[in-house]
Amino acid sequence: NAIDALEENKVTNPCIEIEMTADGDNVTVAITNNGPAIAESAKNRLFDPFFTTKPPGKGTGLGLSISYQIVVDRHGGELRCESVPEDTTFHIVIPIARNIAASDPSAKSPMSVRYKDRQDVPETAHSSEDETTTALSA
Numbered sequence: 001n002a003i004d005a006l007e008e009n010k011v012t013n014p015c016i017e018i019e020m021t022a023d024g025d026n027v028t029v030a031i032t033n034n035g036p037a038i039a040e041s042a043k044n045r046l047f048d049p050f051f052t053t054k055p056p057g058k059g060t061g062l063g064l065s066i067s068y069q070i071v072v073d074r075h076g077g078e079l080r081c082e083s084v085p086e087d088t089t090f091h092i093v094i095p096i097a098r099n100i101a102a103s104d105p106s107a108k109s110p111m112s113v114r115y116k117d118r119q120d121v122p123e124t125a126h127s128s129e130d131e132t133t134t135a136l137s138a
Contacts, residue, residue: 001063001064002016002031002033002035002088003016004054004058004059005033005035005036005088006033006034006035009035009036011034011035011036013034014033014034014035015033015034016031016032016033017030017031017032017033018030018031018032019032022096024096025095025096025097026077026093026094026095026096027093027094027096028091028092028093028094029091029092029094030089030090030091030092031089031090031092032087032088032089032090033088034086034087035086035088036085036086036088037083037084037085037086037087037088038053038081038083038088039053043081043083046064046081047064047065047067047068047079048061048065049061049062049065050062050065051064051065064079067079067092071092071093071094075094075095076095077092077093077094077095078091078092078093079091079092079093
């Protein structure tokens with residue numbers, strides 16, 4: 001979306017910045033561009049399914065809606081937008097850990113990964129058939 005906005009508005013010196021930070025509880029990704037501000041009339045509908053400001057045939061209006069479902073509904077995070085001329089930022093905040101077993105005892109943590117005889121993972125991430133190991137690398 002940011003690339004499209006920068007190209008469509010012929011922004012001089014277009015720039016997209018991605019910043020990631022972590023505190024004790026969350027990982028935050030901020031994606032900022034120096035394009036035009038999002039219209040006030042569109043701000044309240046950004047995450048609605050099938051809402052788009054693009055011309056017909058250019059977009060489905062599902063990207064931000066699906067992103068919202070993944071970040072907020074699935075992971076219990078936040079997805080919000082701040083927009084003024086030459087400074088539009090989408091903030092994605094995702095909890096580092098979440099107790100999903102409390103809401104659904106049969107659910108497995110989305111961070112759990114099963115590795116078995118894979119060559120593309122660190123040696124410490126391999127597990128036996130009966131155990132699941134989560135390996136996070138810096």
